[in-house]
Amino acid sequence: MLDDRKLAVLRAIVEDYVSTNEPVGSKALAERHNLKVSPATVRNDMAALEEEGYITQPHTSAGRVPTDKGYRLFVDRLSQVKPLSAAERRAIETFLAGAVDLDDVVTRTVRLLAQLTRQVAVVQYPTLTRSTVRHVELVPLNDRRVMLVLITNTGRVEQRVIELPEVVEETRIAHLRAVLNACLDGCGLSTVPELVADLPERLPVEDRPAVATILSVLLETLVERHDEKIVFAGAANLAGADFTTGLRDVLEALEEQVVLMRLLGETSTDTPSALTVRIGSENPYLRGTSIVATGYGSGDKQLARLGVLGPTRMDYPVTMGAVRAVARYVSQILAAS
Amino acid sequence: MLDDRKLAVLRAIVEDYVSTNEPVGSKALAERHNLKVSPATVRNDMAALEEEGYITQPHTSAGRVPTDKGYRLFVDRLSQVKPLSAAERRAIETFLAGAVDLDDVVTRTVRLLAQLTRQVAVVQYPTLTRSTVRHVELVPLNDRRVMLVLITNTGRVEQRVIELPEVVEETRIAHLRAVLNACLDGCGLSTVPELVADLPERLPVEDRPAVATILSVLLETLVERHDEKIVFAGAANLAGADFTTGLRDVLEALEEQVVLMRLLGETSTDTPSALTVRIGSENPYLRGTSIVATGYGSGDKQLARLGVLGPTRMDYPVTMGAVRAVARYVSQILAAS
């Protein structure tokens, strides 16, 4: 039903349309790609492809344009992820190498990816719940206030100022800190609630109000950042592109953490390190855009996701190559630190 | 040369043009605002105003449009900052009240301001250099690594992982921490370099390499964040507006910390709490946009600036009211915490 030549025609249509942004006709197609057949033959194939829903024409007697379904087939079967050039690889390495902390890694990554793909890049902060506790610190600020600092193995630091219900001596605070660390060090964040559940009972009764306050803040910190922050960069790249859905909608989505989260997160599959591509109407919101995403993280644990958002008419092989490469480098950086 | 009526005409032109986005003609003007003169008279005044450069016509025989100079006069002499409605004030209060830490305050503020003005809001993080040290913490991670945490009176926390040149016992670290805090607590960040200058000499010689490493990181932390981060929100509001300079340029500027910094920062004057307005070509970059900004901060110290960026054709009285109100509320919040 779809023989090799028809697939070749589809591939050619996608490639031409992506690079020219104009509906591609049978004649130009037969010339530019050396299919060794006449335009008329190409037309027949096109008719078949249109019949199947892979391409469409904006108006009667214009060239053809790929549909979402067409792009899908192209991505799945007709294209290969394009590796980056050596120069690009070097650029990535040097750019990411200079990062000083987690914030910096994320910021650099998102900018890098935006620049590399000339699209909007989106990076999710490593999710706390999959991280482990490296250290808990209680810093007395004065006799009624302590600062809780939670450090994770990904280098992320969360802090909260806590008002205590009563004056607590520094030595008690120090003791509590020791207990907390003994209890939590190295444990997964998601296990923290169980681990601290019986903690108040194991401490002197006079400390319980203060402990309860501190623990509730600790748990709140864990919950609050449960689905983690997402940052983006490269919004300027939207200016040129034309979206079927309004530009406004896209910009709004970018500032709406929840929407972004779903766009990125819902793509996660059994093998999170695989590239996932969502094309146009496959997206839950933002029907007019495509998303190329993948997981990243230190070692074998996937911590979070990053990706690129752009118009459906996008150079998928190149974009996929860039996303994959950046994800790998970031994972390396995170593993090293 | 510019009598009261001419000024009234200019005010009317600005107001009409801002609300309709169309060049305003003499007839409509004479009707809508009850200047009690005929269109012909208005025309004479308009001719005078154009002569002086306050208004211009896009093409012969179209209505008039204010020039940058016209807006400037309007802002300086013809308009009053419009206070917010009671409902808006309540909204601000409740929205900002829920903030849990400095990051949260800034994030909420910038979103609030964007929503309130329907423009792009820009908020600069409180500058470290004007803050004071509240606490320095050294957290041993293992025998070769410590984490340096610097807490300021604005609630900002900076942290760095430090690789020590040699193994240092925990007790030594604790001692150094005590010394550092005794030395720095409550001091202005800008005075830190002098204060720690002779510190190595006052400590046992065997600790010096480690101390030197730690101090250099501490100083680096101070310097690096010297000009602070700027965040923005409300980019979606750009979608509707039309900029003389391209939309792309504006989006690029928003992601370019340095440019934003200058746009916000260079407006600072002797009295930083005053509203500053830069109109169109008065801006160093981004000629086609206007910026309404002001300082904010706890107490009488101005810590940083916040503001709004939008098209030159902007409702200045309303925008100025919103910026002023938000700045005041944020200052309150910061002072309270």
Place this chain on the structure above:
DNA sequence: CTTGGCACTCAGGAACACAGAGTGCTAGAT
């Protein structure tokens, strides 16, 4: 199954006319 030929369709651009809004100017009214 492929190819060449042919009639058909439609978007986009050029040429044109025209209505409407707005102006500048001058002469009269206050």
Place this chain on the structure above:
DNA sequence: ATCTAGCACTCTGTGTTCCTGAGTGCCAAG
């Protein structure tokens, strides 16, 4: 001295028409 009314003029924006060219679908021959 200033305001007003009238009038001729100048534009932009819009609607109409026409035309070209790219591209198609179909059919009959290779």
